[in-house]
Amino acid sequence: MSQHNNYVDVILRELQVFSNRLNGVSRRVPLPEAVSKVMWEHVIGLANRTLVEGYASAKKCTNEGRALMQLDFQQLLMKLEKLTNIRPIPEREFVDAYIKAYYLPETQLELWIRDRREYSPKQLISLINCVDHINKRGRQRLVAMVEESANRR
Structure with missing residues (x-):
């Protein structure tokens, strides 16, 4: 497959909802940039840890399956970088290393x-x-x- 899985779109939709809610709160009560950054770091870090937990629940995995995991994760990273200004992406290496360890x-x-x-x-x-x-x-x-x-x- 050359297309990412639907779960990536689901995660990204939820992160967009979080972004909209965070922006709504900051319009009513200005949030310091540091607070917003910490919240995003925790949300993204939790999402990435959840990805690894999901990948670890696979009973069998082929080279193609791991390649698809990499494609999914790259798609998520690319969209996250557009959605937030958080750099580096929290827990990126945690997910990337887990996927690559298979090889x-x-x-x-x-x-x-x-x-x-x-x-x-x-x-x-x-x-x-x-x-x-x-x-x-x-x-x-x-x-x-x-x-x-x-x-x-």
Whole structure:
């Protein structure tokens, strides 16, 4: 597919509604730019974290599916940059790194997972289970590594 998924349009519509409401409030009660910025940062950050949670709920994922996730996220970023003046987009790397981790070979994925504390064990295990270029034994080893790390936290 070369077209993004409908959920991106739904998210963008909701963010447009938020923008309109924020503008309506600021017409009645002037909001300092810093307050508006903090609100946008939290809303965008939450949306991006929700994206990763959604991506982590996929039971199976192909290369084409991950490519579509990247297309969806790029579309969201492009529209967000037009909607707000927030730069950089909060949690952008959080989403981007998660999508791209799917393509890492086993040894690099292991290192990537060891360095990641920002993702939940569920998100990491889901990623491991979706990677189709790692054999069953490798997946089991990586899942055990995540579970062991989670138990130490």
